[in-house]
Amino acid sequence: xxxxxxxxxxxxxxxxxxVKFPTSRYTLICFVKEDCPxxxxxxxxxxxxxxxxxxxxxxxxxxxxLDGNQRLIEEFELDIPLLDxxxxxxxxxxxxxxxxxxxxVDKKGNQLQRHEGFLKQxxxxxxxxxxxxxxxxxxxxxxxxxxWRPGCGSLSVDPLIxxxxxxxxxxxPMRARKIEIxxxxxxxxxxxxxxxSDGLPLVPPTPERVLRMLDGTRRDPQEVIxxxxxxxxxxxxxxxxxxxxxAGAKPEYLxxxxxxxxxACTDEFNIHGVMATTMGASPVMxxxxxxxxxxxxxxxxxxLGQGNRANATIGRALRLAVRNIGGARPGGTERPTLxxxxxxxxxxxxxxxxxxxxxxxxxxxxSRDESVVTLFCMTSGPVLIVDQTSRSAAQLAGSMGMCLxxxxxxxxxMASDTLIVVCPEHLDTLARDGYSKEDLRNRxxxxxxxxxxxxxxxxxxxxGIPAEKFSAMSIETQNSSLPKFKSNKDIHLVVAxxxxxxxxxxxxxxxxxxxxxxxxxxxIEEA
Amino acid sequence: xxxxxxxxxxxxxxxxxxxRRNGKIVGKLALLNISKPRGEVLLDRFExxxxxxxxxxxxxxxxxxxxxxxxxxxxxxEILENNDFLIEALAD
Numbered sequence: 155x156x157x158x159x160x161x162x163x164x165x166x167x168x169x170x171x172x173v174k175f176p177t178s179r180y181t182l183i184c185f186v187k188e189d190c191p192x193x194x195x196x197x198x199x200x201x202x203x204x205x206x207x208x209x210x211x212x213x214x215x216x217x218x219x220l221d222g223n224q225r226l227i228e229e230f231e232l233d234i235p236l237l238d239x240x241x242x243x244x245x246x247x248x249x250x251x252x253x254x255x256x257x258x259v260d261k262k263g264n265q266l267q268r269h270e271g272f273l274k275q276x277x278x279x280x281x282x283x284x285x286x287x288x289x290x291x292x293x294x295x296x297x298x299x300x301x302w303r304p305g306c307g308s309l310s311v312d313p314l315i316x317x318x319x320x321x322x323x324x325x326x327p328m329r330a331r332k333i334e335i336x337x338x339x340x341x342x343x344x345x346x347x348x349x350x351s352d353g354l355p356l357v358p359p360t361p362e363r364v365l366r367m368l369d370g371t372r373r374d375p376q377e378v379i380x381x382x383x384x385x386x387x388x389x390x391x392x393x394x395x396x397x398x399x400x401a402g403a404k405p406e407y408l409x410x411x412x413x414x415x416x417x418a419c420t421d422e423f424n425i426h427g428v429m430a431t432t433m434g435a436s437p438v439m440x441x442x443x444x445x446x447x448x449x450x451x452x453x454x455x456x457x458l459g460q461g462n463r464a465n466a467t468i469g470r471a472l473r474l475a476v477r478n479i480g481g482a483r484p485g486g487t488e489r490p491t492l493x494x495x496x497x498x499x500x501x502x503x504x505x506x507x508x509x510x511x512x513x514x515x516x517x518x519x520x521s522r523d524e525s526v527v528t529l530f531c532m533t534s535g536p537v538l539i540v541d542q543t544s545r546s547a548a549q550l551a552g553s554m555g556m557c558l559x560x561x562x563x564x565x566x567x568m569a570s571d572t573l574i575v576v577c578p579e580h581l582d583t584l585a586r587d588g589y590s591k592e593d594l595r596n597r598x599x600x601x602x603x604x605x606x607x608x609x610x611x612x613x614x615x616x617x618g619i620p621a622e623k624f625s626a627m628s629i630e631t632q633n634s635s636l637p638k639f640k641s642n643k644d645i646h647l648v649v650a651x652x653x654x655x656x657x658x659x660x661x662x663x664x665x666x667x668x669x670x671x672x673x674x675x676x677x678i679e680e681a
Numbered sequence: 682x683x684x685x686x687x688x689x690x691x692x693x694x695x696x697x698x699x700x701r702r703n704g705k706i707v708g709k710l711a712l713l714n715i716s717k718p719r720g721e722v723l724l725d726r727f728e729x730x731x732x733x734x735x736x737x738x739x740x741x742x743x744x745x746x747x748x749x750x751x752x753x754x755x756x757x758x759e760i761l762e763n764n765d766f767l768i769e770a771l772a773d
Contacts, residue, residue, distance in 0.1 A: 322684070331687040341683050350688055359686045383751075387690025396688040427749035478688040669747040 158265045160257065161247040165216065167235035168223060173214065176263035181212040182284065183257040185239070185250055188222025190306035192272050195299065196254045197230055202292045203281065204234035210288040218245060218253065218309045245310035246319040252305035258284065271305035321361030327375045328364060328392055345400075350478055352470070352498055356400040367395040370405030371412065371679060379412060380419035382480030383426030384487040389415055389479050394471075397478055401471035406449045407464055410527055411471045413676040414439050414501075417529045418472065422672040424531075428664065429482040433533045434490030435664040435671070438573060439469055439501035440648055442515035443525030445678055451503035455652035458502050458536055458575065458659065469499030496532060502650055508578050509649035510585040517591070518675045525678040530573045530646060531671035534561075536659030541580070547587035550580060551594050554658065555601030558638055561662040565609050565618040567636045571644035571663035571673075577651035580658045595642040602638035609636065640666070646673060707737040708765035715748040715771060723770050738766075 160183075164174045175181060184200050186193035197215070204213040216237045217223035223236040239245055248255075251270070258267040258280055269276050278296055285291060310319055320326060335344050341358045345351055357363070368375055368391070375392040382389050391412065398411050418425040418437055428435045441451055452462035460466060482488045490497075506513040506522075515526035537560075541553040554574065561570050576584070584594060606627070611618040624632065639645055644666055651658075664670050712728060714720040728740055743760060745752050748771075752760075760767060 328686065331691055332684050333687055335683040335685065337682055339683075341685065345685070358683065359688060361684060361686060364686050382690070385690060385692060387692060392686075393688065393690070396686045400688060421750075424750055426751065427747075431749065474688070479690050481690070665747075665749055670749045 159263045160259060160265050161244070162263065163244045163247070165237040165239055165244060167237050168227060169235045171235070173235075173237055175212070175214060176259065176261065177212055178261050179210070179212045180261055180284075180287065181214060181257075181259040181263075183214045183216065183259060185216045185218065185245060185248070185253050185255050185308065186226070187218040187253050187306065187309060188225050190253050192303040192305050193254045194226075194229075195272055195303055196256070196277070197226055197232070199277070199281070199292075199294055201230060201232050201234045202294055203284070206290040206292045207284070207288050210290065211284060216244065218242060242310040242315060242319055243323070245308055246316075246323055250308040251311055253308050254305055255308075256280070272300070272303040274299055274301050317362040317365060318360075321365040326361070326365070327368065328361065329376060329390075330364075330392055330396060332361065349483065350400065350474075352473060352477065354498070356474075357402050359396045359399040363399045364392070364395050367399050367403070367405050367408055368392065370395075370408030373412070373679065379416050382415070382419055382476060383482070384430070385481035387479040387481060389419070389475065393479050394475055397475040398467075398471040401467045401474050402463070403467040403471050404449070404463070407468050407471070409679040410439075410441060410445065410449070410468050410525075411475070413527045413678045414468070414472045414529060415475050417527060417674040417676040418476065420674050422668075423529055423674040424671045425476060425480070426482075426487070428531050428671055429476060429480075429488045431533075431664065432489050432491045433664060434493045434497070435531050435533045436494060436496040436500065437472060438496065438530045438532045438661055439472065440514055440528045440530065440573075441468075441501065441503040441525070441678075442506065442513050442528070443520070443678070444523060445525035445680075446503040446506075453503035453505040453650050457505070457650040458500075465501050465503070466499050469501030472501075473497060473499060494534075500532070502575075504648040505578070505650050508653075509581065511581075511591050511647070511649065514646065514648050515675060520675070520677065525680065526675050527678055528673060528675040530571075530661060530673045531664045532573065532661040533570075533664050535573075535661035536575060537662065539574075539580075539658040539660060540656075542656040544583065547584045547589040547593070548597060550583050551589065551597035552601045554594070554660075555598040555638070558598060558660060559602050559604075561638065561660075563615075563617045565611075565615060567604065567609055567638055568640040569665070571639060571646065571666040573646040573648070573661040573663070573673075575651065575659045575661075576647060576649050577655060577658045578649065578653050579656045581649055583656075591647050592642065594647065595645045598645055599637035599639060599642065603635040605635050606632050705737075706735050706766065709739045709741060709763060710735075710766040710768065711760045711764040712740060712742050713752070713760065713767060713769040714742070714744045715769065716745050717748045717771055720770055724768075727768060727770070 167173050200215045215234050216239045220240045256269045335341050345356050373391045377391050378388045380389045449464045451464045476482050504513050520526045539554050539557045544550040609618050610624045712724045714724050
């Protein structure tokens with residue numbers, strides 16, 4: 155005969171005593187709730203059992219609400235003390251779907267019989283058996299009872315409650331520390347006090363919200379996807395999900411946030427340096443591929459601005475994860491002189507369908523139908539490139555180059571990179587003359603060329619090539635010219651923005667290359 | 682009672698006590714330049730002045746590959762194994 159041991163429990167009864175199961179006695183357990191008519195049918199029967207069998211068989215009548223328990227006691231003048239399972243943890247552990255459910259259990263806690271609802275024949279048969287076993291007699295008016303009554307749904311399977319119970323149960327996939335906040339404390343103020351916030355209010359990461367967030371990925375909640383600087387905190391999927399909840403993200407955004415944190419924590423992207431630098435750098439996230447539409451990202455009007463939940467909260471979730479998991483906080487290892495508002499959030503999608511060029515992720519080796527996030531390290535911007543009058547691609551690309559001379563400083567050359575967000579109207583001007591991305595890059599490099607002699611530190615500005623270094627150069631080198639960027643690869647191009655307006659934007663980079671930060675792309679898990 | 686999940690890494694940092702001071706500076710001193718512009722100007726000056734005031738020390742100079750990243754593990758180990766003191770300098 156197979157054995158099914160029921161979960162042990164310890165519950166307080168209405169007399170204020172702690173009651174444990176199992177003991178060394180046979181036991182009848184019945185779950186009830188006060189607003190269930192069938193539970194009201196069976197409650198007096200259990201009371202009769204208690205009166206007849208006390209000391210021989212344990213009788214546990216378990217109620218699911220405190221108020222309801224009290225009302226049952228008063229209505230039926232019960233002698234049996236009801237056990238309080240208003241937390242519903244025992245109901246959850248018993249996988250209870252229906253009340254009443256009656257169990258007959260041996261002294262080791264092994265279930266012998268289980269009955270849902272009320273079928274008079276079953277109940278009568280079982281209780282006769284129990285009476286024989288305990289050598290007792292109970293007075294039950296069986297003839298006045300209905301033949302059959304269905305039960306009601308257990309409170310523990312109420313959709314509003316079941317999620318919380320799963321999150322709080324022992325087999326919950328979550329392992330993070332649970333923080334209890336006193337009912338007299340304000341949760342929002344508490345989270346500020348703990349230093350979890352970027353300065354804006356946070357969504358409280360309750361267990362049920364985090365559990366719901368974890369539905370956004372198939373990955374194991376305990377999988378470590380990165381070590382986050384500066385404290386080298388382990389970023390588990392669960393910890394990322396907690397920060398995603400706080401940021402206000404939806405579960406379907408989670409794969410983007412995970413991929414972004416993976417990208418940020420590579421040696422190439424160097425999130426530690428990005429956060430720590432006095433220049434106030436911050437990641438910019440560009441999302442490509444089918445996920446843009448699926449999660450409703452904005453790539454059109456106001457793509458870089460406020461108003462879209464996915465754009466706003468994905469960027470914020472990355473920053474919060476770096477802050478809370480990695481420990482990067484202003485005044486600690488984060489030392490920006492001024493900081494910049496992109497440190498709150500900066501994430502947008504490329505309008506691939508509007509572009510005549512290959513999208514960013516395809517240029518970087520992915521296929522169009524893959525979803526990818528690319529991180530770029532910015533220190534300034536988006537700096538507007540205002541050109542409403544150029545009619546040729548060469549003119550417009552020339553304007554872009556002229557505006558980019560100011561990245562870092564007009565005399566700082568070959569030092570940084572840029573991410574240009576080309577607006578649709580500018581794209582049309584470039585496309586009309588058949589400009590490819592490479593044509594645009596070449597034109598920018600051509601227009602920004604300056605003779606070495608103009609890039610030397612002088613009376614006007616101490617920035618530039620040190621005078622003694624310039625003097626030591628050959629005449630040929632001194633007479634040569636430099637483009638603004640070390641390589642065409644340092645000019646990243648994407649398309650976004652509304653159809654109206656001739657205003658592209660350029661993010662200025664940080665220290666580019668292995669000495670600082672290199673843009674990194676990561677594949678986003680498909681739903 | 683409200684419950685929230687801890688968003689931090691839950692690590693408790695190891696507390697390290699300062700090395701004992703005996704009032705003397707004798708032995709090997711590392712000067713670490715983090716590669717910021719003009720960092721060498723500051724550290725060269727330190728080297729001159731410390732050489733004059735502390736004749737009992739030997740100075741070793743090191744440079745980080747980039748100020749933008751933590752010093753590589755090998756460099757940290759070399760400094761630790763071969764020196765008694767360290768001065769790490771910014772600049773700008």
